[in-house]
Amino acid sequence: MRSFIFSKRTLKEILRDPLSYIFCLGFPIVMLVIMTIVDQSIPEEAGMTIFHIDNLAPGIAFFGLSFIMLFTCLQVSKDRSTAFMLRLYASPLKSLDFIAGYTLPVLVLAVLQSVISFIAAIVIGAFVDYQFDLVNVILCILVLIPSALVFISFGIFFGTLLNDKAAPGICSIIITSASMLGGIWMDVDSIGGTFAKFCHALPFYQGVRGARFALTGEYGDMVKPVLITLGYGILVYLFAIFVLRRKMQQDVK
């Protein structure tokens, strides 16, 4: 119950910040439109499919999730820098209430954001003569949840360790790296070599790949990248909550 009340507070705090809408919804949708226009300008003979709407939509949905990390990080770091958090430490809230209170609302936001990104993609798809399979869209949104967990975990981790001045800088580096290494803006496999191997080892590439397979209905190929991303998600999340709990214990020493 206390977790739920704390979650509601976190959700309100994030939703009442206008920047949340600009970055979590506006920016990904604008990118979706721009990259579709770019795709229309690329001649068919170039054989470049990365910006086709069926490749782009899961990539952009994944890209949007990286902004969830930024807002999780800012919320945790802002809270930790205020006397409000001290007051909560003196209340009957337990560390699990804090962890759930930060995780649940942003997880809900992440799913909502993916849904809105796909609604925008379906509308754009109608203009470029591509029809999405609704079942695959729903599956793709579910498949993106482990990626959301990875980003939320990074958000909690950096929010615990950094202040709200340093947090946006570090998050920007991760957002840019995740989109490049995840293969949203370029075909990592066509580059090959050590770079591709490096990307394959990271959750970003696997998260995007799993979502793309889900959207195109390649269920067999989808399982491995999804499991890798989920494994990363669980590991990073456990590490993030370990760090948060440790820091909270240090705060009351």
Next chain:
Amino acid sequence: MKYAIEVNKLRKEFGLKTAVKDISFQVQEKTLFSLLGVNGAGKTTTIRMLTGLSRPTSGDAFVLGHSITTDLNEVKKVSNVSTQDTAVAPNLTVRENLEFMAGIYNIDKKQIQERTNEMIQLFSLQEVENSKAKTLSGGWQRKLSIAMALITDPKVLYLDEPTLGLDVLARKDLWRIIEGLKKKVTIILTTHYMEEAEHLSDAIAVMVGGEIKALGTLEDLKKLTGKDNLEDAFVEIAEGGL
């Protein structure tokens, strides 16, 4: 005579520095007890230990019979604190802040509404009840912060410099509210304003260098130092004149 708080040889060390040195005192139920001292005297550290925000190095304290070292969860249920810095959720409205605070103390829904309305009335927050906390002036925020501590119906309320930085009118307004709480709640107050302590306290402790140098009623302290007001008595004690 029942004690709401019994402090027994409480000590806090930060590395080589000892912030609180084996202090002992008792606070009677439903009285206002002021902790005075210059900056760094150990007042806030003492309050932090009593509220579970800091662990004592040694010693113990009992809040309504619950130990702060072994029964902290129960201590947290019966007490609340308004910290030195205003502690409100900035993007929540005044009403939502109050409801949130009541909610995390497991107060039932119907009672939350009643208590919220009661606090809005008591602290005259009607005109700002739907404003976001971050848009309020310092005085309003401070009132809200104290209302958030009081909405949980604490048996023991810690007010750490509640009127710091407030103008004269806002300060007097808060005094009026605090006075109204006396005889209902046990209040531990820290303040730098001698006039405030003189006006509100049933008992006063003066801390110097982490130790309690004097303890008693206002009259006791005046008698002890031979001074006719608290400010002079405090200076005498703080400067080691005793």
